[in-house]
Amino acid sequence: MLELAILGLLQEAPMHGYELRKELATKLGTIRAAISYGTLYPTLKRLHSAGWISEQAPETDIVPPMTSKRGRIVYKITAEGKERFADLLAQAGPETYDDAGFGVHFTFFSRTDRATRLRILEGRRRRIEERREGLRDVLARAGDRLDAYTLELQRHGLDACEREVRWLEELITNERSGRAPSVATGGTPDSAAEPVVEAPPEEPAPHQDRP
């Protein structure tokens, strides 16, 4: 997952490790806390030796004006890296649907085609529906032998599941009708999905870098 995230960010712009970490934190802040350097730097090394990214060694010499900033290593994605990114993004293993995996994939949705997006959204929905059914079962079958706190926790969890399923459903509907991923938020009532019109046939060029 880290690999996918790094490749995705480097596709937007070359960066050095420290910068990457901050970007990771803001873009994936919903998903997970900031990655530690103890993971980040070795991973960058690994991606480099695999050929997915290139290291641009410290900017010594050239430009005496002294904006040199010391030895920062700027990483840039390679052509092979772009291929790798596309593979990872499109692949649908079970981890694609867990919280972290789904989050990262979703973050880079604008770099995939609609079919992939739908596949992932539906896989995620199935996953959450399973979790939801599990909770419903527990509440129905063992609900009375659970104490008030445990019960409340389960109810809250169930609520979150139902909410996420509804969210996914809206996103799926939007994808199918070629709309942008805007979802009615905030004070709007649950009842019906209001027609959200924003960006018309927007299909943001699925980034095929290879011929």
Place this chain on the structure above:
Amino acid sequence: MLELAILGLLQEAPMHGYELRKELATKLGTIRAAISYGTLYPTLKRLHSAGWISEQAPETDIVPPMTSKRGRIVYKITAEGKERFADLLAQAGPETYDDAGFGVHFTFFSRTDRATRLRILEGRRRRIEERREGLRDVLARAGDRLDAYTLELQRHGLDACEREVRWLEELITNERSGRAPSVATGGTPDSAAEPVVEAPPEEPAPHQDRP
């Protein structure tokens, strides 16, 4: 966290590993998927050699009727284990407030006193509020350079945070006024916390096993 959960479950009834795992799955289903045996059994061994739990060896001999079920090892919590449990449950490290830690603590809330419950609920709230502020910052400061999908993910995350804060607030209010942890769910409007009256001065005997 696993340790706390095991100790908590064994306080309700003696159990063998397999059973424990299922209980863990239903009680903590909201929090995390089922624990693997590769973690569970070694942990039980560890808790045993630490003296928190006792192993009741396979029920060989006695009762020829053959309901023996083979060598199941039944674990029972010891007096020291109960002390340990109380310590773990009441302690408030940073991991007490992350998703997993909070979930486990909350599950065993009925075994603590109100002061501890309030401390933990408030700590959790602070944690989520921080996350929420982080997301708001991102949306306010960098919202426009984020693509539609990333944006939607952040919005969804922010929504979840706001919801959880409200949930915690209700629970805190209930604790302070000595009510049961019931929270208005489902179709009820957000606006005001309706007076939820259920169990009056219920204070479920904070389980002090030691004099």
Place this chain on the structure above:
DNA sequence: TCTGCCATGTAAGCCGTTACATGATTTT
């Protein structure tokens, strides 16, 4: 008979963190 659940365990490995080590640059 064979599938599936009950039941316990070990070994290898993955993914990540914390703590440590180092040093430059910027801000106060």
Place this chain on the structure above:
DNA sequence: AAAATCATGTAACGGCTTACATGGCAGA
């Protein structure tokens, strides 16, 4: 001059999963 933040790394360790190994018991 000190403190904060930028910047890169290594080593040790922790928690958990997977895969493997083993075997009893129940029902289709």
